[in-house]
Amino acid sequence: MPESTAKKPSRIQRRNRRVILDAALEVFSKHGYRGATLDQIAAEAGLSKPNILYYFNGKEDIHVTLLSQLMETWLDPLVELDPDGDPRREILDYVERKLTMSRELPRESRLFANEILQGAPRIEPELKRHLKPLFDEKCTVIAGWVAAGKLPPLDPQHLIFSIWATTQHYADFEAQAQILLGPETDPRPRAQAHLQAMFGALLDLPEPSANG
Amino acid sequence: MPESTAKKPSRIQRRNRRVILDAALEVFSKHGYRGATLDQIAAEAGLSKPNILYYFNGKEDIHVTLLSQLMETWLDPLVELDPDGDPRREILDYVERKLTMSRELPRESRLFANEILQGAPRIEPELKRHLKPLFDEKCTVIAGWVAAGKLPPLDPQHLIFSIWATTQHYADFEAQAQILLGPETDPRPRAQAHLQAMFGALLDLPEPSANG
DNA sequence: GTCTATAACGCGATAGAC
DNA sequence: GTCTATCGCGTTATAGAC
Numbered sequence: 001m002p003e004s005t006a007k008k009p010s011r012i013q014r015r016n017r018r019v020i021l022d023a024a025l026e027v028f029s030k031h032g033y034r035g036a037t038l039d040q041i042a043a044e045a046g047l048s049k050p051n052i053l054y055y056f057n058g059k060e061d062i063h064v065t066l067l068s069q070l071m072e073t074w075l076d077p078l079v080e081l082d083p084d085g086d087p088r089r090e091i092l093d094y095v096e097r098k099l100t101m102s103r104e105l106p107r108e109s110r111l112f113a114n115e116i117l118q119g120a121p122r123i124e125p126e127l128k129r130h131l132k133p134l135f136d137e138k139c140t141v142i143a144g145w146v147a148a149g150k151l152p153p154l155d156p157q158h159l160i161f162s163i164w165a166t167t168q169h170y171a172d173f174e175a176q177a178q179i180l181l182g183p184e185t186d187p188r189p190r191a192q193a194h195l196q197a198m199f200g201a202l203l204d205l206p207e208p209s210a211n212g
Numbered sequence: 213m214p215e216s217t218a219k220k221p222s223r224i225q226r227r228n229r230r231v232i233l234d235a236a237l238e239v240f241s242k243h244g245y246r247g248a249t250l251d252q253i254a255a256e257a258g259l260s261k262p263n264i265l266y267y268f269n270g271k272e273d274i275h276v277t278l279l280s281q282l283m284e285t286w287l288d289p290l291v292e293l294d295p296d297g298d299p300r301r302e303i304l305d306y307v308e309r310k311l312t313m314s315r316e317l318p319r320e321s322r323l324f325a326n327e328i329l330q331g332a333p334r335i336e337p338e339l340k341r342h343l344k345p346l347f348d349e350k351c352t353v354i355a356g357w358v359a360a361g362k363l364p365p366l367d368p369q370h371l372i373f374s375i376w377a378t379t380q381h382y383a384d385f386e387a388q389a390q391i392l393l394g395p396e397t398d399p400r401p402r403a404q405a406h407l408q409a410m411f412g413a414l415l416d417l418p419e420p421s422a423n424g
Numbered sequence: 425g426t427c428t429a430t431a432a433c434g435c436g437a438t439a440g441a442c
Numbered sequence: 443g444t445c446t447a448t449c450g451c452g453t454t455a456t457a458g459a460c
Contacts, residue, residue: 012425031330035246037453051426053455110329113384117322117329118243120387127391135392157393158406165381166374172325173377175332179339180347181369194370201413224443250436263444265437431456438449 017055020045021069024062029107032114033063033122060122067115067123070108071130077101078160081138087145088203091159095195098167103188109171135160152204159202166195229267232257233281236274241319244326245275245334272334279327279335282320283342289313290372293350299357300415303371307407310379315400321383347372364416371414378407 023044027036038059042049056062077097081090102109115123135157142156170177170191181187221229235256239248250271254261268274289309293302314321327335347369354368382389382403393399 032244032246032326034244035330038455039453048427049454050428050456054425059454113325113329114244116385116388117325118247120391124387124391127388131388132392154409155402155406158399158403159410161381161385161389161403162378162406162410165377165385169373169377173328173373175336176328176339176343177373179332179336180344187370190367191370191373194367194374197366198374198410198414201416202410204413228443249434251434260445261436262438262446266443271436425460427458427460429457429459431454433452433454435452436450439447440445441447442443442445 013055016047016051020047020052020055020062021066025066025107025111028063028066029110029114033118064122066111068126070112071123071126073101073105073108074112075130075134078134078138081141083141083144087142087150088200091142091163091203092196092199095163095167095199096192098163099170099188099192099195102167102169102171103186106171106174109168113168113172152202154202163199166198225267228259228263232259232264232267232274233278237278237319237323240275240278241322241326245271245330276334278323280338282324283335283338285313285317285320286324287342287346290346290350293353295353295356299354299362300412303354303375303415304408304411307375307379307411308404310375311382311400311404311407314379314381314383315398318383318386321380325380325384364414366414375411378410 020041024036024041026044027040030036031040036059038049038052041062042052045052052062056065077094080097081094112123115121120127139156139160142151142154142159145151146153146156170188177187232253235258236248236253238256239252242248243252248271250261250264253274254264257264264274268277289306292309293306324335327333332339351368351372354363354366354371357363358365358368382400389399
């Protein structure tokens with residue numbers, strides 16, 4: 001195996017690891033941790049099963065690696081929320097970034113949802129170490145905006161929860177949306193308009209006509 | 213096994229089936245379909261594994277039975293949405309019913325979420341047969357309210373999605389909420405206030421001070 | 425580094441005594 | 443109806459040839 005003491009992971013090693021992780025994301029997000037098998041991951045990656053286990057220490061190692069890598073990408077839209085920007089614009093832009101992410105990275109969203117749904121057994125330390133401080137920081141920012149009279153009175157924590165819930169819904173519950181709306185249409189353009197109107201109303205914004 | 217031709221399932225049979233289904237709900241909602249084992253269900257039910265299989269034809273039979281039974285309860289809050297009631301009151305009351313349900317039946321919510329997340333492989337027929345018609349019916353009701361000028365212009369389908377997403381979030385992502393808010397507090401009272409304010413703003417309601 | 429073959433284990437389901 | 447014991451299968455992981 002590639003030892004932790006190995007100084008130089010070769011180009012082919014890094015490439016194969018990426019191929020395996022991408023295949024694993026596909027399989028884990030579709031079937032959950034327990035429902036995924038190394039056979040499926042190996043087939044998806046175009047590699048043999050023992051070869052998978054040459055690059056990773058086991059099924060759980062792959063899963064944890066995926067979740068850890070996901071963390072940074074996942075927090076990024078919230079990191080970008082600017083304390084010095086216009087409060088209502090910042091929040092509505094955050095909604096848009098989250099919805100875009102749920103369209104472009106639905107597998108990541110479902111991987112994350114699967115893990116939380118089962119009690120976050122493997123990602124809990126990462127959440128406490130990275131998500132919690134960021135969440136608290138941004139809640140303080142929003143509370144400051146409210147205190148300064150730049151926003152109407154609202155609950156920062158539950159506002160963020162509402163944004164997460166509504167935007168990730170379109171990735172996590174895609175199967176249900178397809179049954180109810182039909183498989184043809186991508187619901188996200190209309191979802192975008194609806195969410196901008198809803199959060200805009202909460203933030204006491206007049207109708208947003210365009211946003212960037 | 214209890215044949216389909218058996219005329220009279222005894223009292224003890226019905227009781228044991230209920231005990232097994234309750235245990236299975238606990239285990240399936242916590243670990244997902246594939247992650248759950250008959251051993252866990254048997255231990256939770258206080259019965260032996262073969263005895264479980266005396267009452268059900270297999271693991272999948274238990275799972276499908278649970279999902280089917282859940283369907284009715286799950287749709288009930290939406291069924292109650294009254295076309296002849298006050299539009300804004302009806303929708304805000306629906307939000308409250310859904311939030312109450314996510315507090316009182318979190319296991320059912322997670323069972324459902326798990327199934328949808330994996331593409332609804334077993335519940336899809338039920339969704340098409342029961343959820344879809346109800347969803348369409350109530351969307352038409354809301355669209356009628358909008359057309360009649362009783363509500364501001366809004367998207368009925370995505371309004372309902374937003375209600376589902378925000379209310380079920382507190383059951384499905386409970387692990388995340390506990391990490392971010394602390395395990396002591398039940399977030400739902402403040403969630404209730406936040407959601408009433410948010411959807412109230414969208415529906416152009418003044419601040420709701422109390423609701424029944 | 426990558427493969428074939430297989431060991432070790434856990435799981436769903438069945439057989440058969442009581 | 444309920445149990446103990448066990449079968450057969452699928453899955454993770456390893457051994458060893460190349």
